[in-house]
Structures are given as C-alpha cells and as structure tokens.
Amino acid sequence: MAKVFPIESSVPLQVPPTTVSVPRKNVASSPVLEVAPNPDNEMTEEERKLYRKVDVARIKYLRLIHRLGYDTEHHIAIQVLYRLSLVEGFRRIKVANHSSELESAWKKALQLEAEGTEDLEFSCNVLVLGKTGVGKSATINSIFGEDKSKTSAFLPATTAVKEISGVVGGVKFRVVDTPGLGTTHMDEKSNRKVLNSVKKYIKRCPPDVVLYVDRIDTQRQDANNLSLLQCITSVLGSSIWSKTIITLTHSAAAPPEGPSGIPLNYEMFVTQRTHAIQQSIRQATNDPRFENTSALVENHHLCRRNTEGEKVLPNGLIWRRLLLLLCYSVKTVETNSLSARVASPANLFSLRFRMPPLPHFLSSLLQSREHPRCAADQDVGDIDPDELINEDEEDDYDQLPPFKPLSKSQVAKLSKEQQKLYFDEYDYRTKLLEKKQLKEQLRRLKEMKIEGNNHDVLGDNDNPDDEYETERSVMPDWALPSSFDSDDPAYRYRCLDPKPNFLVRAITNPDGWDHDCGFDGVSLQYSLDAANAFPASLWVQVNKDKRESTIHLVSSISAKHRENVSSLAGFDIQTIMDQLAYTLRGESKFKNSKKNTTTGGLSMTFLGDTMVTGAKFEDKLSVGDRLTLLANTGAVSIRGDTAYGVNMEATLREKDYLMGQDLAILGASLVRWHKEWSMAAKLDSQFSMGRASNVAVHVDLTNKLTGRVSIKANTSEQLKIALLGVCSMTMYLWNRMHPFIDRNY
Ligand SMILES: Nc1nc2c(ncn2[C@@H]2O[C@H](COP(=O)(O)OP(=O)(O)OP(=O)(O)O)[C@@H](O)[C@H]2O)c(=O)[nH]1
Ligand SMILES: [Mg+2]
Structure with missing residues (x-):
C-alpha cells in the first residue's frame, strides 16, 4: 500500500543536504523503452492541456526544492514527483524514459534558477488551526522569520481571524492566524463562533495547506481533543483534513519517560504522538483513510541553530525547511490531483487507489487452475498412471540381490572408490523403492476407480477408514514446543481431531507484531465431495496485524459431465486496496485427446461499485512424457477499458519426475493495455x-x-x-x- 508522505517522512534521519547534488542517472524510476516516436500526435487536446499543466507544475516544484537546498532524491520529493507522473498516466511510457524526463526537468529548473528568473508565480495560502496557547502565532512568526503576530505565554493572544502575508524564499505566503480553540464543553459555543468566521474567510480565500498545531509534549490531554476535532470537521467539512499537516510545536522538548522509567527514544516519541493525533482525526471524521503527515516545529528563541542561523532540532533536523517543503508538496499534489484521473483529493496522503491496474486482474484470470477431483479420480501430476504401471518391470526392486546398509563407521573404513560405489548403489535402490511404492499406490487408485465405476456412485463406501483414505490423510503438522503456551500458534491453531480433508495452519511472519514468533495469520484448507459427485475445495487465508487485516478465499466446485468434459464454478474473496473484491468464475475443460486439454472460462469481479469482466481460453498439450506446453490468452474489461494478454509456458520434467524433482519452466507473457x-x-x-x-x-x-x-x-x-x-x-x-x-x- 503506497502512501504519500508516510508518517516516517516527518522525521528524516539525516540533516537535509545543504548543497544540491545533481540527480543521478537513474533517478526515481527504471528506464522505460521508447515506443512511439511522436506521441503528441496521438493525444487529445484535453490530454495535452493536462500534460502541459503538469510539466509546468513539475518545473516549479523542482525550483522550489532547489531553493530549499533539497534535490530530487529527497524522500518527499520522490513521492510528489511520482504523484505528478501518475497524473500523466501512461504518457511517460509513450514519450520515453521517465528518468530522462525528470532529469531534463531538473536541468531546466536549475537553469531557470541560475538565470535568476525570480518570479515563480507560486503562492501558498495557509490556514492555521489549533488549541489556545499551542504556538500557532509563534509558528507563523517562525515561518516568516519575524514577529508578525502577537504571542503570549499567559493570555489568549490572538483574538480574531487575521491574515498575515509576506514572501518567503520567493513564495507569496498568505497565512491565516486564528484564535485558539478550547477543549472543554463550555468552549463548544465559542469554538463554533471562531470556526464559523474561519469558514467565512476560507470561502473567499480557500487554503492550500492547513496546519493543525498542537504541542508535542501534551499527550495526556488527548481525550479532550476528539470533540474539538469533531467540531472542526462539522463546521469546516472533512475535506480540510486532506490538506492538513499535523504541526507539533515544542519539538526540542526532551521525550518523556516510557513505561520502564527510561526516557523514550526521540523518534519513537514523535511517532507515538503523531499516531495519536492521526487516530483522533480518523475517529472524528469517521474515515479510516486519513493518514496525515506531521511536521516538527520549535519556536523557542533559544533553540539551537546551525552556522547559517537556522533552528536545528535535537535530532539534527532543520525543521523550518522541511515544513516549507511539506507546504509546497501538499499544494503541488493537491492542485494537480484535482484535475487528475487518479485518486480523489480527499485521499491525498494515503495514495490508495480504489482500483488496481487492469493487468492485475488479467494475471489472476489467466492463472491455470486444476479442477477439484473426486477422491478416486486423483492422479499424480501429469503422469499417466497406466504408463508408469506398465513400464518394464525388469529393474524392479524385488529382483535386486539383498543389500545391507552400512553404519557410519563402516562407511568411513571404505576407500574413496568403494564409498562412491556404495552410495551409487544406495541411491539406485532408494529410487527403485520409491518407484515401487508409487506404482503400488497408483495401482490401488486404479482399482478404486474401477470399483467406484462399478458401484456407479463414488465414495459410497461402507468402510470410510479404508487404506487409501487413511493414507491420504497424512497431514503435515508443525512441531509442538515442549511446554504448553496458549499464545503459540502451533497450539492455538491445531486440529485436535485431525480430518483427512481439513488442514489448518498458522502463517508466520518474521516481521509480525504478535509475540516473538511473528504469527500474523491463519490459513485453512478444506475439500469435500458434495453430494458424492461434485468435488469441491475451499482455501481461506486471513492475515491480521495492527494496521490492517486481509482475507483471501478461493473456493471451487467442479462437475464431470462426460468422460472428457469437466466444469468448474468458483467464488473468491480477496482484499484489494482495503476493499473486498468478490469474483465469480466459471470454466469448462475439454479433454480432446489424452495429450490435449482445452479450457474456456469467464469471470466477473465486483470491487466497490465497479465490475471487471474477463474471458479466457487455454490449451494444454503434452509432448512425449517430459514436455508440457501451456498457452492461454484472455482479456479483462472495465467500463470500456480493456487489457489483453497472452501467456505461454513450457515445462520440462526429468524422466522419472516423481522420483526426482528436476524441472525447468520457461514462460513468456505479453500484455496489451492502453x-x-x-x-x-x-x-x-x-x-x-x-x-x-x-x-x-x-x-x-x-x-x-x-x-x-x-x-x-x-x-x-x-x-x-x-x-x-x-x-x-x-x-x-x-x-x-x-x-x-x-x-x-
Ligand atoms: N519552548 C517553546 N515555546 C513555544 C513554542 N511555540 C510557542 N511557544 C510559546 O508558547 C506561548 C504561546 O504561544 P502563541 O504563539 O501565542 O500560541 P497561540 O497558539 O498563538 O495562542 P493563541 O493565540 O492564544 O491561541 C508563547 O509564550 C510562545 O513563546 C515552542 O515551539 N517551544
Ligand atoms: Mg495566537
């Protein structure tokens, strides 16, 4: 899940560079082949306008970051530039290599800066909101570098909505200072009054950026914040949160003590505080998608400064520059995404596409699927049991002369040559024994099949515990720790009563949150023969950690019509981009001959209020015993936008594949989209x-x-x-x- 300016971005680990380095050759993205020599001809007038606008915005933005002493490698710049390239969509591929595009824009920006073309025509309207006394006016003064707004340590200093303007680094700033808000019940009325006058003001002059100011060191009062945030949302609308930067003053303050009595690590402290406010915003707006970025501020005049006189935080951050960069970034993304076809502005910070690109659906459609089979119909991979059973019996295991395995010390006594001979013989025998066992299993399977056909109905077996069923039930179970621990997934998700067709497993994730074993999900597999004639299978995997939970369910049921036709109906659920996607699919497999199978299928995926339809065709051909060729083609379509794909795959197995596991798969795929x-x-x-x-x-x-x-x-x-x-x-x-x-x- 991509996010623009994730929380971590507010706390860069190093001091931003003070000198500008020229971007490296492979800036921000990988090279893309040049495809169409003159793409401008293919563009509509509207597209051309949009692209021109984005080009201008990009150069302006690059000039701004250059003025701040950053370059295109800064993590925030990378994300903004990426967002701009998304606005243009696929033109990048048509035009040329994206990196050279960016490089030339950077060169152009540097050139304009060198020429001293002063006027950027970039302005920034900022609205400052927050509780009383948190340092709103002081922050405004810090931005301008002079005392433009009155501050007071003891009394509410700002009594009315007030516009303060000035030029900072060639950018015209219009900042609106507002009276402080209160958090008690009694303040509600006065808060509404203040917010209503803010509302009147922003109607005339909408802000590009909102700074929601709070002190970093007042965690305990958070409970009261919620009603305040709800009040702001109800008067100004939840859309203001999409351009809000959580601004934390008093950032040079020492972190408080953690639960263990030791002061918290500074980064941890900032993250915790940011999370708490983000969470309150989500609660107040009832919209889990907001993930506002945060900026650190220290207005105290005794704050440490670098040689250039800029205030520096204890972690080395030159905070004012970063705050300005964030303001420019928010404005650039906000104004350009308004006209874009991508992500709504309300999701500015959490760049979560509501829809993955179409080729995503294409690849899942083109996946070749096995049809669930009845127990007696199972076979082993692509191997034909008859062939294996009828193979020359001469090298059979039973006909070998007796052989006595040697102990380790006995082997050590042998000469090198003898050892080699011994091991060769040993391997040969193991292979033959495995082959024998496999043949026996296949023979049993075949007998069952004949029996099943005679009885007409499969599984109509008086003795469900027959040998085959118990053999099939061999189910891997993970090793249990010697002492009982109810938190251990091995104990928590264990089948006490193992069933042959039911498998539950914990999914471990080494980076997970849950205890030390990193457990974060569970997967469940189940197969059954519905009505004794429709084999079905179900696979569900649920993952959950502190941030998100995902589910992936695949269920299929198949029916055999004649000897050589089988149909499958499936229903899948999957979490895609924080939404549940439901897929209905159906396909039919025709076994044209022993070596050739043809499949045709259709699918429908419902994601939010859209539907993706798809159709595919597949052919699988076995050439000889060892080579399988698979070709499939398909198309998916959503509201007239279609993606086509072709896949080809050749699988080469070693001669005795089931005994050895040597395998080579060569595949190629071709997708056409846009x-x-x-x-x-x-x-x-x-x-x-x-x-x-x-x-x-x-x-x-x-x-x-x-x-x-x-x-x-x-x-x-x-x-x-x-x-x-x-x-x-x-x-x-x-x-x-x-x-x-x-x-x-
Ligand atoms: N140490 C420290 N003091 C700060 C900081 N920001 C503001 N202050 C002090 O906090 C007091 C209040 O600051 P103001 O800027 O007046 O606060 P305000 O949010 O504008 O308050 P109202 O206008 O009353 O709503 C002043 O004495 C500031 O000097 C900061 O980052 N660090
Ligand atoms: Mg003030």
Missing part, C-alpha cells in the same frame, strides 16, 4: 547436483529491463556450504561496488 505492449519472460528451474545438493534458479525479465535473478541452493555438504558462502559474499561485494545496478530490481 495501446502499449509489455512483455515479460521467466525461467524457473530446479535440479539436484550430486547426492546432497539442490539448486533452484529463478530469472524474470520485462521489456522495461527490470527483472530479478534468484538462485537458491541448499546442500548438506560442508565444502559446498563454504563455497555458497563465498559466492554470496562475492555477489554482495559486487553489488556494493556497482550500486546502480540493483536499483532496477
């Missing part, structure tokens, strides 16, 4: 090396030249472990020496 093609290719491979090592390689690459390479190797041999260690060290050092390369990942 008149653009995007391509991706992937390679997945797993193979064993020697007796004790396994390697899994994953490579994916897109036409935007971004991608990922991952190599996982596990081994139980010490020499190889050492080698792996050396390899990872080398890669780490190589990455350190070539820092730009992994930015695209």
Whole structure:
C-alpha cells in the first residue's frame, strides 16, 4: 500500500543536504523503452492541456526544492514527483524514459534558477488551526522569520481571524492566524463562533495547506481533543483534513519517560504522538483513510541553530525547511490531483487507489487452475498412471540381490572408490523403492476407480477408514514446543481431531507484531465431495496485524459431465486496496485427446461499485512424457477499458519426475493495455547436483529491463556450504561496488 508522505517522512534521519547534488542517472524510476516516436500526435487536446499543466507544475516544484537546498532524491520529493507522473498516466511510457524526463526537468529548473528568473508565480495560502496557547502565532512568526503576530505565554493572544502575508524564499505566503480553540464543553459555543468566521474567510480565500498545531509534549490531554476535532470537521467539512499537516510545536522538548522509567527514544516519541493525533482525526471524521503527515516545529528563541542561523532540532533536523517543503508538496499534489484521473483529493496522503491496474486482474484470470477431483479420480501430476504401471518391470526392486546398509563407521573404513560405489548403489535402490511404492499406490487408485465405476456412485463406501483414505490423510503438522503456551500458534491453531480433508495452519511472519514468533495469520484448507459427485475445495487465508487485516478465499466446485468434459464454478474473496473484491468464475475443460486439454472460462469481479469482466481460453498439450506446453490468452474489461494478454509456458520434467524433482519452466507473457505492449519472460528451474545438493534458479525479465535473478541452493555438504558462502559474499561485494545496478530490481 503506497502512501504519500508516510508518517516516517516527518522525521528524516539525516540533516537535509545543504548543497544540491545533481540527480543521478537513474533517478526515481527504471528506464522505460521508447515506443512511439511522436506521441503528441496521438493525444487529445484535453490530454495535452493536462500534460502541459503538469510539466509546468513539475518545473516549479523542482525550483522550489532547489531553493530549499533539497534535490530530487529527497524522500518527499520522490513521492510528489511520482504523484505528478501518475497524473500523466501512461504518457511517460509513450514519450520515453521517465528518468530522462525528470532529469531534463531538473536541468531546466536549475537553469531557470541560475538565470535568476525570480518570479515563480507560486503562492501558498495557509490556514492555521489549533488549541489556545499551542504556538500557532509563534509558528507563523517562525515561518516568516519575524514577529508578525502577537504571542503570549499567559493570555489568549490572538483574538480574531487575521491574515498575515509576506514572501518567503520567493513564495507569496498568505497565512491565516486564528484564535485558539478550547477543549472543554463550555468552549463548544465559542469554538463554533471562531470556526464559523474561519469558514467565512476560507470561502473567499480557500487554503492550500492547513496546519493543525498542537504541542508535542501534551499527550495526556488527548481525550479532550476528539470533540474539538469533531467540531472542526462539522463546521469546516472533512475535506480540510486532506490538506492538513499535523504541526507539533515544542519539538526540542526532551521525550518523556516510557513505561520502564527510561526516557523514550526521540523518534519513537514523535511517532507515538503523531499516531495519536492521526487516530483522533480518523475517529472524528469517521474515515479510516486519513493518514496525515506531521511536521516538527520549535519556536523557542533559544533553540539551537546551525552556522547559517537556522533552528536545528535535537535530532539534527532543520525543521523550518522541511515544513516549507511539506507546504509546497501538499499544494503541488493537491492542485494537480484535482484535475487528475487518479485518486480523489480527499485521499491525498494515503495514495490508495480504489482500483488496481487492469493487468492485475488479467494475471489472476489467466492463472491455470486444476479442477477439484473426486477422491478416486486423483492422479499424480501429469503422469499417466497406466504408463508408469506398465513400464518394464525388469529393474524392479524385488529382483535386486539383498543389500545391507552400512553404519557410519563402516562407511568411513571404505576407500574413496568403494564409498562412491556404495552410495551409487544406495541411491539406485532408494529410487527403485520409491518407484515401487508409487506404482503400488497408483495401482490401488486404479482399482478404486474401477470399483467406484462399478458401484456407479463414488465414495459410497461402507468402510470410510479404508487404506487409501487413511493414507491420504497424512497431514503435515508443525512441531509442538515442549511446554504448553496458549499464545503459540502451533497450539492455538491445531486440529485436535485431525480430518483427512481439513488442514489448518498458522502463517508466520518474521516481521509480525504478535509475540516473538511473528504469527500474523491463519490459513485453512478444506475439500469435500458434495453430494458424492461434485468435488469441491475451499482455501481461506486471513492475515491480521495492527494496521490492517486481509482475507483471501478461493473456493471451487467442479462437475464431470462426460468422460472428457469437466466444469468448474468458483467464488473468491480477496482484499484489494482495503476493499473486498468478490469474483465469480466459471470454466469448462475439454479433454480432446489424452495429450490435449482445452479450457474456456469467464469471470466477473465486483470491487466497490465497479465490475471487471474477463474471458479466457487455454490449451494444454503434452509432448512425449517430459514436455508440457501451456498457452492461454484472455482479456479483462472495465467500463470500456480493456487489457489483453497472452501467456505461454513450457515445462520440462526429468524422466522419472516423481522420483526426482528436476524441472525447468520457461514462460513468456505479453500484455496489451492502453495501446502499449509489455512483455515479460521467466525461467524457473530446479535440479539436484550430486547426492546432497539442490539448486533452484529463478530469472524474470520485462521489456522495461527490470527483472530479478534468484538462485537458491541448499546442500548438506560442508565444502559446498563454504563455497555458497563465498559466492554470496562475492555477489554482495559486487553489488556494493556497482550500486546502480540493483536499483532496477
Ligand atoms: N519552548 C517553546 N515555546 C513555544 C513554542 N511555540 C510557542 N511557544 C510559546 O508558547 C506561548 C504561546 O504561544 P502563541 O504563539 O501565542 O500560541 P497561540 O497558539 O498563538 O495562542 P493563541 O493565540 O492564544 O491561541 C508563547 O509564550 C510562545 O513563546 C515552542 O515551539 N517551544
Ligand atoms: Mg495566537
């Protein structure tokens, strides 16, 4: 979930640079291939206007951040520039590489600044609100760098709504100072009076930014804030919160003591305080989407200063500059998102698209799905049981001469060559034994199938505890800690009465909140044969942490019509962008021949008040025993906007796949959306090396030249472990020496 200016942004860890560095080559985003040579021809007049507006806004913004001594690498600047590029949508891809676009805008901004073109034509209207005595007027004075508004330590100093204007760093500021608000019941009437006069004023002159000022060191009074915030919302409307910066004065104050008696860490203190106010705003507006950013302020004249005379907080932050940057950023994003097709301004800070991009739905539509099967209809992967059973029986396990496994000390006594021979023989026998067991299982399956057909109805079995059923029930359960701990997920989510078709597992997350084991969810798997003829499966996963909870449910039921046709109906629920998406899907599979299966399917997803429809077609072909080809194509559409996709995948298995696990999958996909093609290719491979090592390689690459390479190797041999260690060290050092390369990942 992306957020603009997340809370953390208010507390940069380092002092912002005082000199400007030229942005690096690969600023902010990955390079994008140039596709259309002259995109301007394809644009409508309206689009062109919008783009021109965004271009102007971007250059202005870059000039402003340059004046403040920041550059495009500042975390807030990155987010604002990203928001601007979202406004333009896909033009970036059409035009060229986004980074060079940004670079040229930056160059242009620097050039304009160097020429001394003073007038930026950028103004900032600020409304300052807050309780009495928290330092509203003092903050305004700090912004202007002079005492423009009266302050008082003992009496309410500001008695009427008052506009104060001036120029700060070439920007015209019009700041509205307001009388302080009260938090008791008796103050309600006077608060409304003040707020009504504010309302009258802002009708004439709407603010670009609202500073909600509070002291950082008055946590205990928070309970009273809620009614005040509700009062502000009811008079001024909840829309003002979308442009509000929580402004915390007295920020040089020492953090209070934590529960353990030791003073809190400063960053922790700021975060806690910010969270508390954010939470009150959410409660007051009844809108959980608000996540206002915060700015730290210290108005005291004795505040530490740097050599340039700027006030510096104990954590090194030059707070006034950051406050100005936040004001410019809020205004830039706010004014440009009004005309944009993306995110409503009410969600300014919590950039949460109500809708993920269409290719997201396309990829889930094109996923190839297995149809749930009746117990007796199961087979093992793509292997044909008949073939395996009828295979030459000569190398059968039973025909081998007797073999006695040696103990560790006996093996140690053998010569190297003998050891190798011994292990080869051992591996060969293990393989044959596994094969034998598998054949037996398949034979049993086949017998059951025949029996089932004879009885006509499946599972009409007098003896549910028959051998097959109990074998299938082997269910992985996680190791129980030796002492009972009700908080341990292994104890909390355990089936006391294990059922063959029911599996519950805790989902662990190493970064989770819940206790030390990092547990944050539970997954449940269930399968059944409805009415003995419609196999169904259900999979649910629920995750919950302090911030959010998600659910993912996939359920399917299938029916077999004739020997070679099977239909599937499915219902899914998934949390997407904080909303629940409901999907209904249906598909039919035709087995044209033993080697070829064709599938056609439709899907409908309901997300909020929109519906995404999709259709797909898939063909799966086995070539020989080892190669499977899968091709599928489909389209999804929402309100006339359509995305098309084609996927192709080849899977190559080793000869005795079920015994060994060597496998290679080569895939390519092509998606067309908004008149653009995007391509991706992937390679997945797993193979064993020697007796004790396994390697899994994953490579994916897109036409935007971004991608990922991952190599996982596990081994139980010490020499190889050492080698792996050396390899990872080398890669780490190589990455350190070539820092730009992994930015695209
Ligand atoms: N130490 C410290 N004192 C501050 C800070 N901000 C304001 N003050 C002091 O707090 C007192 C009140 O500040 P004002 O700016 O008058 O507060 P106000 O919110 O404008 O108050 P009203 O106008 O009455 O609503 C003054 O004595 C300020 O000097 C700060 O950041 N740190
Ligand atoms: Mg005041």
